[in-house]
Amino acid sequence: MENVTKVLTELEKVKDRPHKELVVLVGIGAYLQNIYTGMENILKQLLLHKNISIPDRTTWHEDLLNLAVEHNFITKETADKIGKYLFFRHFFTHAYGLLITEEKLKPLMDNISDIYSEFKREVDKYLSKIEERTRTNFRDFV
Secondary structure, eight states: HHHHHHHHHHHHTTOSSSSSOOHHHHHHHHHHHHHHHHHHHHHHHHHHTTOOOOOOTTTHHHOOOOOHTTTTTTOOOHHHHHHHHHHHHHHHHSSSGGGOHHHHHHHHHHHHHHHHHHHHHHHHHHHHHHHHHHHHHHHHHH
């Protein structure tokens, strides 16, 4: 989460610059991909903690979001919002940077801070439940 926060901070420095050059737009695309990948990695760690494997197929990114909802790490609404970044990640990974435009990036740039805050809040809520159960189980043991 710390690295995602650092990337968000860097993104905030450039997202409101007027008339961005292509190299800046590609950099913003990389930041957006980094943030999405960070959220994916957090969800993968939560699944690993529960000994749940992600199906090994081409749709594993979507499967990961669905499993995160199924296991109450995040809500369906948050998964849907994050899904837009999954589609961007796919585009960014497989397309030429020359195809990136500010108009396409703007909604993603403008919403990522709020979406990440929502994601973090939901993950923190899930983690606090685990922590509470652990404390309760420990008290029962002692």
